[in-house]
Amino acid sequence: MPRQYDHRKVLATTVDAWGRALWLICPDAELRPRSHGRPYPQPRTRPYDALLVIDSEGAIQEQFLRGVSLRVTQLDALPNGRFVLEGYGDAGKHNAQIYGADGRRRRSFAMGRAVEYLMADRRHHVWSAYFDEGVYVDPISAAGLVRWDSGGNHQWDYAPPKGIEYIDTVYAFNVDDGVAWASYYPTFPLLEARTNGRIRLRTTPVVAPVGMAVHKDQIVTLGGNRQPDRLHRCRMTEHEALLIEEARLTLPNGAPLKRYARPVGRGRHLYLHGASPRQWYVMGI
Template identity: 60%
Template sequence: MALRPYALLPAQYDHRRLLATTVDAWGRALWLIGPEAAPDPGRYERFAARPRRHPYDALLVSVDGAGGAVREQHLYGLGLRVSRLEALPGGRLLLLGPGAPGQPDAQVHGRGGRRRHGFEPGRCVEFAMADRRHHLWFAYGDEGVYGDPLSSDGLVLRDGGGNHRWGYSPPPGVQHIDTVYALNVEDGTAWACSYPAFPLLEARTDGRTTLRRSPVRAPRGLAVHGDEAVLLGGGSRGAAARADRLHRLRLTADEAVPVEEARLTFPNGAPLTRYAKPVGRGGRLYLHGPTARQWFVLEV
């Protein structure tokens, strides 16, 4: 099974430094382009860079994956080293990363490109994803879960302003979230797989949750549509984890039942050995390889 091309950063930006990229809840591929910057060897993505001074201005480039329309938005006075970005309703943009002294690590910029407010998101953010209804989900790693009260729930729901609305609490007899490995967000619902037991957690914005047993350990990507789920990476039934293994599952009331396994490749048949953290949006799973300028998609 092969990915298909989804969105490509236009060639006129090839000489510019990329700070972060994602695919948002509306299906738009987003790239944040900064000023002259120094490469950051501490991050996996080869495009990663850190601005040489703060504050700085940046350019947001969006490409509509469905029609290819390209748009630009200028952002002003960024006070953090951006590692993640996420589009919010109303033309707002959430930026996350280490803030300059006295600056929070999450900042929201308005439609005009200027900062409106900021908040502290908690330590060790693994995922920060919004839906189209002013819901913002944060998922955390173990350093945050065990070291920061803001991160201790493992999976947290905030409103579009960054205010805490809900945190996950496991039912009796179920292990607490240690680290979230894969997250999928669609309108009103988040799906997560987390260490140590890797159940498939369905969490709704009204606080209802459902846990399903899953045979897949340590998946890296997750897509869900109806009663079907696809997990990318990880291993099952004692098999060693592989980055290109695709697990197709059928969802019941309390279990994710294996249906088939396949090998996922890039569109040209090249092996899917290295890729950045996938972005799960309902029945779609987006990912890019060593270059952050090209996004690919898998649809359930």
């Protein structure tokens, strides 16, 4: 993130389907302590005007989003200059909002509780993946993986084939145009879900990955087998992912990879950042 924003509080950040880094900033926010982990930024008042900083290969653009009423935890870009936000709201139900290119809110809707991932593609599809605190108590979250259109209209729920475990928590997620990939607890199959309704599950030797990059018949997972810096490269067949090699991911300067935030998988690229949300790193296959 450019240095002129260093003093600002970042509510949420991601890398979108066009490879742009996004940072949502609340000009009037304070840090609130958690019972565990790092403090989080909390808007002092709601609604508020948020500043969205967009970095497209070094070209910086600013966009104001007016009248945000959520404590935003996730965001993504949609086609035609729009954006979708997800977070905590006063009503507790309408936890997602869509904003137009003019920065005005177009719609609020319920996306379900305990959203682990919110990701969109360039073809007007939005995916939400969930963890157990929503799966077991919320009818929207119950499927574990849901697809919406870019207007916030519900399109599809995941239903596992007979004999396959349902989703408890999605651990690793990747979205490309027209397809989502997921690895989920308890059995960690590799789920391929396409927007034409086709799904495929493969067995994999990797347990509990936290990120993945996918290209053609190759998949690289990060953090599998409870080792945060471990990479597993696999070749996919019709029914399984076969391990080819293992490696360790380091920072560009060769330093060991320590604690990092939840990675963002976009097709063949995997983006991640450390304790600070202000700098993204990218790994590709």
